[in-house]
Amino acid sequence: MAKPVEGLNGGGPAEAGPPPAVEVRNVTKIYGSVTACDAVDIDLCRGEIHGVLGENGAGKSTLMKILIGLVLPDAGSIRVDGVPVTISDPVTAARLGIGMVHQHFSLVEPLTVWENVALGEGERLDRGRVRDRVGDLSRQYGLEVEPDVKVQDLPLGMRQRVELIKCLRRDPGVLILDEPTSVLTPEESERLFASLREVVEKENRAVVLISHRLSEILEATDLVTIMRRGSIVERCRTSDTDAAALARAMVGRDVILDRSEAGSARDGKDSSPGAGEEQDDQVSGNEPLLRIRGLEVSGPYGAKELDCLDLELRSGEIFGIAGVEGNGQGALVEVLSGLSVPDAGEVQLRGTNLRLDRPGALADSGIAVIPQDRHDTGIILAMSVAENFLLADPNKGYRHGILSKARRDQQAEQLIERFGINCSGPNAPLWSLSGGNQQRVVLARETSRSPAVLVASQPTRGLDVGAIEYMTIQLRKLAESGVGVLLISNELDELLALSDRVAVLFRGRIVGEMERDQADLERIGLLMGGGRG
Known part of the structure; x- marks a missing residue:
């Protein structure tokens, strides 16, 4: 059995200190007869990688869509750095420093890598500056990719890199990653997690890692929140749990982990x-x-x-x-x-x-x-x-x-x-x-x-x-x-x-x-x- 995190219902640290980067309280979202999120509490703190686990349909995606402004909650409140906010759209989320890399790509395939990275920028487009920034980010985070190649000519692993670079260019204080390694090799995944650890410890960001790979959660995160049927059923420090306990909390029964x-x-x-x-x-x-x-x-x-x-x-x-x-x-x-x-x-x-x-x-x-x-x-x-x-x-x-x-x-x-x-x-x-x-x-x-x-x-x-x-x-x-x-x-x-x-x-x-x-x-x-x- 995993040892629960002590402190607030949101799972934050008990000792006094700066407010969480994002504080979610009693957030609820209902679609017809389905309660996708049911009075969810969660804290995302700077300097931590926070794993979020749950079965498909547990409410993880809905919660993250609320945080980036794609979905408005029916009830509840959100604070960013202690300030109450209403995240009405993705532009507001980006302005508040919340960015997300989605599992399913949102790239424009006929455009080049640097053009995709530049999409959505309100400032005047400077091709050379964007290309240089793509190069800097790709080297810094181990995500090497050629800026002038069209996305339609890239394999899936490379497209995932473009999505990551696109998000990191906006310098988010809170970075949400939805299945970021699903198309990466084990070596690429290791480099990514090393880069994320650097981002968290040296740049003081908050990182949310959504992954179905229990080994990744155990390796890369500091604490884990587990959702089931729209509710949070457990949260714990990663060091206090194991794969069997996490799987059991996710699905409500013992799961055969040996394939x-x-x-x-x-x-x-x-x-x-x-x-x-x-x-x-x-x-x-x-x-x-x-x-x-x-x-x-x-x-x-x-x-x-x-x-x-x-x-x-x-x-x-x-x-x-x-x-x-x-x-x-x-x-x-x-x-x-x-x-x-x-x-x-x-x-x-x-x-x-x-x-x-x-x-x-x-x-x-x-x-x-x-x-x-x-x-x-x-x-x-x-x-x-x-x-x-x-x-x-x-x-x-x-x-x-x-x-x-x-x-x-x-x-x-x-x-x-x-x-x-x-x-x-x-x-x-x-x-x-x-x-x-x-x-x-x-x-x-x-x-x-x-x-x-x-x-x-x-x-x-x-x-x-x-x-x-x-x-x-x-x-x-x-x-x-x-x-x-x-x-x-x-x-x-x-x-x-x-x-x-x-x-x-x-x-x-x-x-x-x-x-x-x-x-x-x-x-x-x-x-x-x-x-x-």
Whole structure:
């Protein structure tokens, strides 16, 4: 059990001193029948990194949106440096010294890095000065990025750096980071946390770190506040707790933190499609289920994103793909999704060549995809749950060529029940669901047609420990039912725990492949950097 912080309800220090940088008291926000924040108290103090934990939908994002002026509270008060304030919009928040780096990027892709950083500045634009400032900040915080490159040509890891630089340029006294390492390598994450510690101790800022990675919270923060169902259920000094206690406080029950243990779980409700059914090819067979040969994809400047890529996946196995972001993972997923046509190469399923030049051909052949960014290519937030289910198979809701809403909703209700999706019903808009439930919608849609192959790209990105546990169990159950799972992830622990084989992708080629019992973090890390494993 974590030891609570002594002092005020807000979790601040008991001894007298300067007021907190931000003091929140009894803040409440209600959306219809849902109380997103319920009388929340929290203090954000200078010189501290304050971790905020909670399941998807616990109220963390709503609280932070209130602090940066995107949402007005229905009740409660906020003080900044002891002064009562009303944060009516993001401009007011910035003027008060509160800045936030969001998990989902808000960059203008056709513009360059320095142009994105300069957006929103009220002063006259000085290109040279902005470029110099970008360079200074990138070096100071270990976020190296080329100022003149267009954002659309940057991999996700680089785009995250741009977001961080954009926020830091405004010199906030309170810096809120929402999942800042979700697309960073372990080495980049370590440099970022070292920089944040410097910011806190030498520049006397207050930093809020929202992360689902318990190891990051334990490593980087000074104290932790845990939210559940809109309320704060616990807060403690980081030194007085551990991962198991934090996870238990987040979800209200014990959670399997060992992903290999979760992956081998066979009890509980079976919600994976086809689990336990016999399929044509089982892992005992030697013939590959999916074979990729000589796949080549060129980037925007002619550089090869995939360079004569060869890959084989067998039924019933989870084949993990490791690699630093931007080494061809995105191009591979786009080809297997039918979103792009390769320059050369072939994809075979059960020995049959698949058409790569017709949208939908790969999906119709039995390849399902969980994309790395559910908001970008996985779901449509403005559409309902039922409508999003139809995206993979539009004919599912039709009868005699006419859309039957009753039939559509009935099928949606079955999937909602089967996959345990927490929503108000089939007509609930996707934006009203938590991130974990949005990911369940994607999983339900992609696997409801009993695919032969599931391509899972960063399937646990941005999910809380409970949702990660669920996704891990489902991936293993799918493999046990005979589905071949191609798991692409930046989470090396996840890859090592779940995968039967692990390969490393570097500059568009497989540079190393090993069985799980031969794999280790040091060897994989060396290959990811281009070394010899």
